[in-house]
Amino acid sequence: MASPLFIAKAQFTSAVLEAIKAAFPDAKIEAQDIEKSIAVPKSEMGDLSTSISFRLAKEMKKNPHEIALKISQGARGTKLVSNFTELNGYLNAALDTKAYSELVVGSVVSEKNRYGSMDIGKGGKVIVEFPGVNPNKPWHVGHVRNALLGSAISNILEFCGYSVERDDYIDDLGLQMAESLWGWLNLTDKPSGKFDQWLGEQYVSVNKELEKSEVKSAVNSLLSKLEVLDSKESQITRQMAERCVLAQNETAFSYGVYHDIMVFESDIVRGKLLDKALEVARRKGVLEKPEEGKYRGSTIVSMHKLAKYEKELSGGSEESKVLVRSNGAATYMAKDLAFHMWKMGITKSDFRYKKFVDQPNGKPLLGTCEDGDFKEFGNAKMAVNIIDARQRHEQLSMRAMFSLLGYEDLAKGIIHLPYGTVRIKGVDLSTRKGTWLGEGKNYTADDLLREVMDAAKKIVAESEKITDKSIVGSIANSVALAAIKFDFLKYAPESEITFSWDKALTFEGDTGPYCAYTYARATRVLERGGYKQPQATSMDQIGRGEDFELIKLIGGFAETVERAASEYRPNAITDYLLNIASLFSKFYEAMPILKGGETKEARLLLTFAARQVIGNALALLGISPIERM
RNA sequence: GGGCGUGUGGCGCAACUUGGAUAGCGCAUCGGCUUGCGGAGCCGGAGGUUGCGGGUUCGAAUCCCGUCACGCCCGCCA
Numbered sequence: 001m002a003s004p005l006f007i008a009k010a011q012f013t014s015a016v017l018e019a020i021k022a023a024f025p026d027a028k029i030e031a032q033d034i035e036k037s038i039a040v041p042k043s044e045m046g047d048l049s050t051s052i053s054f055r056l057a058k059e060m061k062k063n064p065h066e067i068a069l070k071i072s073q074g075a076r077g078t079k080l081v082s083n084f085t086e087l088n089g090y091l092n093a094a095l096d097t098k099a100y101s102e103l104v105v106g107s108v109v110s111e112k113n114r115y116g117s118m119d120i121g122k123g124g125k126v127i128v129e130f131p132g133v134n135p136n137k138p139w140h141v142g143h144v145r146n147a148l149l150g151s152a153i154s155n156i157l158e159f160c161g162y163s164v165e166r167d168d169y170i171d172d173l174g175l176q177m178a179e180s181l182w183g184w185l186n187l188t189d190k191p192s193g194k195f196d197q198w199l200g201e202q203y204v205s206v207n208k209e210l211e212k213s214e215v216k217s218a219v220n221s222l223l224s225k226l227e228v229l230d231s232k233e234s235q236i237t238r239q240m241a242e243r244c245v246l247a248q249n250e251t252a253f254s255y256g257v258y259h260d261i262m263v264f265e266s267d268i269v270r271g272k273l274l275d276k277a278l279e280v281a282r283r284k285g286v287l288e289k290p291e292e293g294k295y296r297g298s299t300i301v302s303m304h305k306l307a308k309y310e311k312e313l314s315g316g317s318e319e320s321k322v323l324v325r326s327n328g329a330a331t332y333m334a335k336d337l338a339f340h341m342w343k344m345g346i347t348k349s350d351f352r353y354k355k356f357v358d359q360p361n362g363k364p365l366l367g368t369c370e371d372g373d374f375k376e377f378g379n380a381k382m383a384v385n386i387i388d389a390r391q392r393h394e395q396l397s398m399r400a401m402f403s404l405l406g407y408e409d410l411a412k413g414i415i416h417l418p419y420g421t422v423r424i425k426g427v428d429l430s431t432r433k434g435t436w437l438g439e440g441k442n443y444t445a446d447d448l449l450r451e452v453m454d455a456a457k458k459i460v461a462e463s464e465k466i467t468d469k470s471i472v473g474s475i476a477n478s479v480a481l482a483a484i485k486f487d488f489l490k491y492a493p494e495s496e497i498t499f500s501w502d503k504a505l506t507f508e509g510d511t512g513p514y515c516a517y518t519y520a521r522a523t524r525v526l527e528r529g530g531y532k533q534p535q536a537t538s539m540d541q542i543g544r545g546e547d548f549e550l551i552k553l554i555g556g557f558a559e560t561v562e563r564a565a566s567e568y569r570p571n572a573i574t575d576y577l578l579n580i581a582s583l584f585s586k587f588y589e590a591m592p593i594l595k596g597g598e599t600k601e602a603r604l605l606l607t608f609a610a611r612q613v614i615g616n617a618l619a620l621l622g623i624s625p626i627e628r629m
Numbered sequence: 630g631g632g633c634g635u636g637u638g639g640c641g642c643a644a645c646u647u648g649g650a651u652a653g654c655g656c657a658u659c660g661g662c663u664u665g666c667g668g669a670g671c672c673g674g675a676g677g678u679u680g681c682g683g684g685u686u687c688g689a690a691u692c693c694c695g696u697c698a699c700g701c702c703c704g705c706c707a
Contacts, residue, residue: 315631316703
């Protein structure tokens with residue numbers, strides 16, 4: 001169903017277009033031009049406005065004031081849009097208060113939790129990949145940002161009609177794993193507590209040992225054995241990785257982060273996807289094997305070939321991209337290329353899957369493995385990768401490889417969402433150096449949730465609205481998640497964030513708890529008004545204050561969702577939430593709902609609609625509504 | 630050397646892709662609101678030459694050119 005704002009804009013557009021054609025028959029203007037020029041101005045100006053007269057003024061060498069005035073006189077009102085006026089050269093119009101309110105409220109009532117959804121994706125399949133944490137450490141606060149962005153973007157795309165597959169990439173073959181394996185085999189402390197935490201701490205110890213050259217060479221020899229997939233070393237590492245992943249999953253679930261499948265890097269090699277990918281590349285003649293020089297004995301793609309497709313790649317100091325090292329081991333680039341060929345349906349699935357664990361959302365989490373069942377995953381039209389901005393160069397190279405291999409159309413479907421680094425007091429969070437270990441509390445996802453929940457508990461416990469003290473814990477949990485999720489998602493993805501406990505523990509101002517609180521207040525008013533399901537959607541008594549402003553904001557929700565989806569920016573949703581929560585609060589203060597006399601029904605209906613939309617927007621961010629807090 | 634990103638009141642950010650009317654929001658600060666539906670709230674004040682310089686335009690935080698500062702990337706690591 002079309003968004004109310006969209007319908008109103010369409011009526012405004014055709015009214016203006018008709019008036020322009022009548023007044024200025026020579027004007028070269030199309031509906032599209034007008035549509036693009038429409039804005040929702042400050043309410044003193046009107047409800048809709050267009051700056052089209054400025055454009056016409058240039059074309060016709062006339063004064064924009066006169067043009068707008070002429071249009072305003074000639075434009076015929078529609079059911080929703082009328083009262084055309086000119087101000088400062090702009091053409092403004094008013095929405096019909098009753099008709100538009102009924103359209104908006106009626107849409108919300110009939111569409112409920114689908115209000116604001118769209119079909120622009122039309123069932124096209126998109127794979128969202130996140131967060132790709134190495135399986136030898138706990139998630140830290142930086143990974144939380146990645147995971148929450150991935151979840152939110154998945155939700156938003158799904159709401160826009162895409163069929164979304166949530167994939168996680170588990171790198172169980174790299175150097176980090178070899179280092180952890182060395183620790184596993186050589187350090188004496190035994191696992192205790194949560195496995196990912198223990199392994200991560202051990203990894204920090206391993207890195208201190210790595211200063212010794214004999215340790216370094218031992219690790220290197222382990223690394224080469226990892227690539228031999230039936231070696232004892234490789235088996236142990238896989239077990240270690242799976243055990244760590246299961247622990248990381250507990251963290252993911254506590255944040256409400258879910259996936260469809262986990263793809264283990266070793267299975268990309270084992271399932272021959274890597275061989276197939278290299279074979280494709282070989283056949284297309286893009287690979288080279290230098291006999292001498294810097295890249296002697298390795299398999300490479302020369303950078304200048306790639307740079308033809310991504311000009312950013314030119315001019316750097318890297319001459320070639322190595323796919324297979326001279327010792328025969330494939331690089332990350334090769335495996336990522338193979339993974340993406342699978343994602344985009346170039347090479348078909350040779351993966352087998354088994355269930356790893358049942359997720360709290362009711363869906364099983366599958367992982368690739370050696371001896372499971374074949375399933376239909378991959379083969380998507382679009383791949384959205386939630387990957388650190390620092391890997392931009394690598395992602396561009398991978399995309400360029402697609403183009404170089406002749407898959408230019410598919411390359412367009414591979415989208416890197418480069419998110420900014422999360423730091424602590426200007427320092428990078430390094431798993432290696434252990435900067436994620438703090439004083440008293442660590443910068444891990446687990447500690448973050450625990451700390452924020454503790455702070456929330458204190459506040460919730462004091463709430464007079466919570467008479468049943470046994471639910472304090474679960475409400476505090478919801479409040480904490482609302483706070484954390486909102487906080488990570490409200491920044492533009494590309495911006496760098498400096499994490500601080502101060503900010504994390506704030507529940508006032510532009511925060512998730514503020515939005516949740518607004519939702520809870522709306523819920524309570526409806527309860528008190530004995531309001532279950534709206535019957536009629538008559539808005540005779542709607543006014544022209546905060547109430548209609550709220551109507552206008554609700555009417556444009558789908559436009560916000562569309563922007564969030566097309567630009568991969570969940571912060572468009574947080575912005576919207578702050579606006580609607582703030583506006584609802586103003587409305588709530590200024591206009592008595594239950595004591596509104598004859599306006600009561602309309603205001604209850606409006607409250608119902610506002611609450612529904614706040615709930616829908618929160619759901620896109622993965623924040624569950626809180627009825628009482 | 631090449632490239633990417635960032636720069637907006639004291640602090641943290643939004644708006645930049647698609648130029649539009651008086652640059653929004655939060656924190657902090659100053660003042661007010663509770664015998665009213667939930668004060669995690671609401672109202673008001675003070676605080677800005679959008680890093681700097683040029684250009685395009687009726688109109689620039691937004692586009693173009695230059696410049697400065699900070700961060701990041703350019704590996705047979707992932």
